[in-house]
Amino acid sequence: MVKFVYVKSSRSFGRCDDCRRRKKRCDERIPECGSCVRRNVQCVYRKPKLKKVSSPGQKVTSKSKIENSFSDYLDYQLDDVGKRWFSIIEKYIPASGKYHQCLERFIPMAGRNTSLLYALCGWGGILELEDHRRTNYYLELSLSLSSELYSKVMGSEGSKSELLELAVTLTCHMMISSFTGGLSECEIGFQQLKKLYKRFGLASFLEETGNTTLSMMLLRWFFYHDVLKLTPSSKFGTTFPLSEYKRILSYANDQQLMISTLDSNNPLMSCCVHLFLLLGELNNFYAEFVAREDFLYKTYHDLAGGLVNRSQEEQYQTITSSAYGAYEDTRIEFHDWVDSQSRCWQEKIDNAKPNLPDITSLEKVQSNELHLTFFEAMQLTLKLFLLSKIRHMSSLDFEVKRLMLHLFRAMRVLLNTDLSSYLGFPLLIAGAVAAEDRDRLTVKLIYFGIISKNSASNFERIWAIIEELWKTNAYGPRFLDWQTVVDKLGLNICAG
Numbered sequence: 001m002v003k004f005v006y007v008k009s010s011r012s013f014g015r016c017d018d019c020r021r022r023k024k025r026c027d028e029r030i031p032e033c034g035s036c037v038r039r040n041v042q043c044v045y046r047k048p049k050l051k052k053v054s055s056p057g058q059k060v061t062s063k064s065k066i067e068n069s070f071s072d073y074l075d076y077q078l079d080d081v082g083k084r085w086f087s088i089i090e091k092y093i094p095a096s097g098k099y100h101q102c103l104e105r106f107i108p109m110a111g112r113n114t115s116l117l118y119a120l121c122g123w124g125g126i127l128e129l130e131d132h133r134r135t136n137y138y139l140e141l142s143l144s145l146s147s148e149l150y151s152k153v154m155g156s157e158g159s160k161s162e163l164l165e166l167a168v169t170l171t172c173h174m175m176i177s178s179f180t181g182g183l184s185e186c187e188i189g190f191q192q193l194k195k196l197y198k199r200f201g202l203a204s205f206l207e208e209t210g211n212t213t214l215s216m217m218l219l220r221w222f223f224y225h226d227v228l229k230l231t232p233s234s235k236f237g238t239t240f241p242l243s244e245y246k247r248i249l250s251y252a253n254d255q256q257l258m259i260s261t262l263d264s265n266n267p268l269m270s271c272c273v274h275l276f277l278l279l280g281e282l283n284n285f286y287a288e289f290v291a292r293e294d295f296l297y298k299t300y301h302d303l304a305g306g307l308v309n310r311s312q313e314e315q316y317q318t319i320t321s322s323a324y325g326a327y328e329d330t331r332i333e334f335h336d337w338v339d340s341q342s343r344c345w346q347e348k349i350d351n352a353k354p355n356l357p358d359i360t361s362l363e364k365v366q367s368n369e370l371h372l373t374f375f376e377a378m379q380l381t382l383k384l385f386l387l388s389k390i391r392h393m394s395s396l397d398f399e400v401k402r403l404m405l406h407l408f409r410a411m412r413v414l415l416n417t418d419l420s421s422y423l424g425f426p427l428l429i430a431g432a433v434a435a436e437d438r439d440r441l442t443v444k445l446i447y448f449g450i451i452s453k454n455s456a457s458n459f460e461r462i463w464a465i466i467e468e469l470w471k472t473n474a475y476g477p478r479f480l481d482w483q484t485v486v487d488k489l490g491l492n493i494c495a496g
Helices: 017-022 034-039 062-068 070-077 080-095 097-109 114-128 132-154 160-180 184-200 202-208 213-228 242-254 273-304 312-319 322-351 362-390 398-414 418-422 424-433 437-453 458-472 482-489
Strands: 003-007 049-053
Touching: 017 034, 080 097, 080 114, 080 132, 097 114, 097 160, 097 213, 097 418, 114 132, 114 160, 132 160, 132 184, 160 184, 160 202, 160 213, 160 458, 184 202, 184 213, 202 213, 202 242, 213 242, 213 273, 242 273, 273 322, 273 362, 322 362, 362 398, 362 418, 362 424, 398 424, 398 437, 418 437, 424 437, 424 458, 437 458, 458 482
Parallel strands: none
Antiparallel strands: 003 049
C-alpha cells in the first residue's frame, strides 16, 4: 500500500510564487505577503508536495521517519508561520483558564488530526495578531478538511474514531468562537457540531465514542456554550431539551467520569452545574415568554385601530367591547403566569447548591472558597437575569440595586484569580442593570480588571453590548432587553 504525506522543499519553501519568481525575500505572511500587498499583485503559495512513504513491512527511507516524531510531523505539515502559531498555542496552555483542560488533550491529538492541527494554528495566530482575518487561512483549511469528514460521518460511512475526531475539531472551532467573540469560520464549526449531535443524539454519541472522559468533556463544552450563547436567535432556547443534558451530566457523576482536573480547571461544570442547568431552563422559559408576549401584542394591534387617533366616544366603545374584554382577560392570564413562574424560578435559584470536591488539603480549601464565591456570583447573576429579562424590572428598582451591589462584591474577589475568565455573563448582566454613574463606573473598572488578565476579545464584544445599552438607556429608568442590542449588532458570541 502507498500513502502520501506532505513534504516541503528544503529551499525557502515558504516563499510565495511571485517572490520565488523574482528571487526576492518573502515575509511569508498568510494569506498575502507584504511584498505582494505593496505591489498590488495576487499572492499565491505553492501547495505542499506529496512524497511516497512505504507501507508497514517495507523498507523505510530516512524521509519516512517523519511519522515517528511529532516535531517532524509539524515540520512537514506547516510552514514557518504555522509552526510559530502552533508554538504560541502550546505556550498559552498554562494561562488558558477555562480552555486549559481541553487544550491539554487537543495538542497531542493534533499529531494525528491535521484538521485539528490547522485549527490550533489559527488559534495561535489569533493570540499573536489583532487582525483575525489573517488567521482565517488556517481556520478555513481546517474547516475544509473537517467538512469532508463531516459528510462522511453524517452519511453513516465514518468509523467511531472518525466521529470522535470530527467532534474534537468542531469543538475546537467552537472554543475559538467563544474566545474571540464569534468568528464566522468558527460559528460554522458550532453549527456543524449542533447538526452532528442532533444526528446521533447526545447519549448515543457518548456510547458510540466509548463513554470516554474525552467524549464527556466535549459534550460538557457544548452544553456550556449552548446555555451561554448570545445570538440573534437566542430567544429560541437551547439546542437540546434540558432533560437530555441532565441525563448526560448525571451519567457522568454516576459513572465517576469526572476528570481529576475538572474541579480546578472547570468550576462551571463542577461547582455550578446546577446553576447552568437552571440558566438553560430560563432560556427555554424565555423562548415561551417571548411567544406569549408576541401573541399579546398582536391581539392588541388588532384593537389599536379603535384607540389611536380616535374620538373619546370611539375609544370608549372599543374599550367596552367584548373583544377588548377578551384581550384584557388574556393580559391578566399572561401577567399571572409570569408572576407564578417567576416565583417558582426564584425558589429554584435560591435552593441551588454548589457541587464541591472533598477537602483534602489547605490548597483545596482555598480553591473551594473561590469556587463558592463564583457560585455566589452566578447565583446573583441568575436572580438579576430573572428580574430584568423576564420581569422587565427597571434598573432603578431597589431589589435590582441590592443584588447588583452584592454581585459587584463577588466579582471583585474573583478579578485577580484564574476564575476571572469565566466572568463574561456576570459582566453582561451587571452592565445591563447598572443605571447610576457610580455603578456604571464600577462595571467599567471590573471590565478593565478582567481584560488586564484575559486577552480574549469575547469580553470586548460583551462590552460593546453594555455600551450600546447605556447609550440607549442613559439613566436606566426603563427596562431594555440586551437581546435587542445583540440583534442590532448582529453578534454571535458566548458570554462564558
